Amino acid sequence: MRTGEIAAYFDVDDRTIRSDVDELRVGLNILGSVFRIESKHEGSQHHFYRSTVHPLVLGLNLSELLMLLKLLEEKSEAAGGEVYQNIFNSIYSQLTDYAEKILKPNLKKSYTKGEVMNVLEENAFAMSNDYKLVFWNKSGKYIEISYLDENDHLVTADVKLIEVKNNKLKIEERGCQSRWIDYGDIAVDWSKVEYM
Numbered sequence: 001m002r003t004g005e006i007a008a009y010f011d012v013d014d015r016t017i018r019s020d021v022d023e024l025r026v027g028l029n030i031l032g033s034v035f036r037i038e039s040k041h042e043g044s045q046h047h048f049y050r051s052t053v054h055p056l057v058l059g060l061n062l063s064e065l066l067m068l069l070k071l072l073e074e075k076s077e078a079a080g081g082e083v084y085q086n087i088f089n090s091i092y093s094q095l096t097d098y099a100e101k102i103l104k105p106n107l108k109k110s111y112t113k114g115e116v117m118n119v120l121e122e123n124a125f126a127m128s129n130d131y132k133l134v135f136w137n138k139s140g141k142y143i144e145i146s147y148l149d150e151n152d153h154l155v156t157a158d159v160k161l162i163e164v165k166n167n168k169l170k171i172e173e174r175g176c177q178s179r180w181i182d183y184g185d186i187a188v189d190w191s192k193v194e195y196m
Contacts, residue, residue: 027117034117065091066103073108078166079183080137082130090116125195132190133183137161142174146187 007017024037060068072088075081093113095103104110124131136143142158149155162178163170169186172178 034115036118038120062099062102065095065099066106069103069107079164079169080130080133082128083134089114122195129190132188132193133161133164135195136193137164141193143188143193145171147181147185 003017003021004014006021007014010017021037021039024035025039027034027036069088069091072084072091076085076088078084089111092100092111093116095113100113119127121131121135125135140160142160144156144158146154146156157173159171159173161169162172164183165180167183168180169183170178170180
């Protein structure tokens with residue numbers, strides 16, 4: 001899509017879009033979070049822009065914010081924990097000094113604020129098994145896992161991940177009932193699992 005087409009879509013001047021797109025390529029800081037888009041060129045005039053990041057603004061009071069942070073802090077200790085920890089860090093880093101002073105004593109650990117930088121989902125998928133687990137849950141894909149059944153026989157099956165609760169996974173084999181299994185009892189060859 002050309003810059004002119006984007007400008008026409010939003011009914012603004014080309015130069016406005018050009019400077020906005022340039023800023024997003026480098027990284028745009030909005031309320032302490034840095035948002036970046038990926039730009040690809042195809043041919044001489046076509047630019048494609050991509051981001052799997054979805055900015056959220058929540059107007060929470062301190063009690064609601066504390067409950068959200070405590071929930072994320074607790075979930076960060078379970079399967080998929082790195083994802084919860086990253087969300088926690090993103091929220092914590094946006095706290096005002098006043099909110100941090102009030103909320104910090106109510107959290108299990110001590111945290112420091114940092115820069116919030118968005119990561120494209122496919123990049124996070126490539127870097128972390130926790131993100132792979134969450135992607136598996138979101139995608140509805142059937143992937144191959146191995147596990148020992150109740151008779152200690154090795155079973156390999158294509159399963160879909162329905163739900164994650166602490167370290168338990170609710171899985172469903174093709175054409176079978178869903179059931180719960182411990183995350184530590186399965187093996188997944190993540191190199192066989194493709195993003196998208």
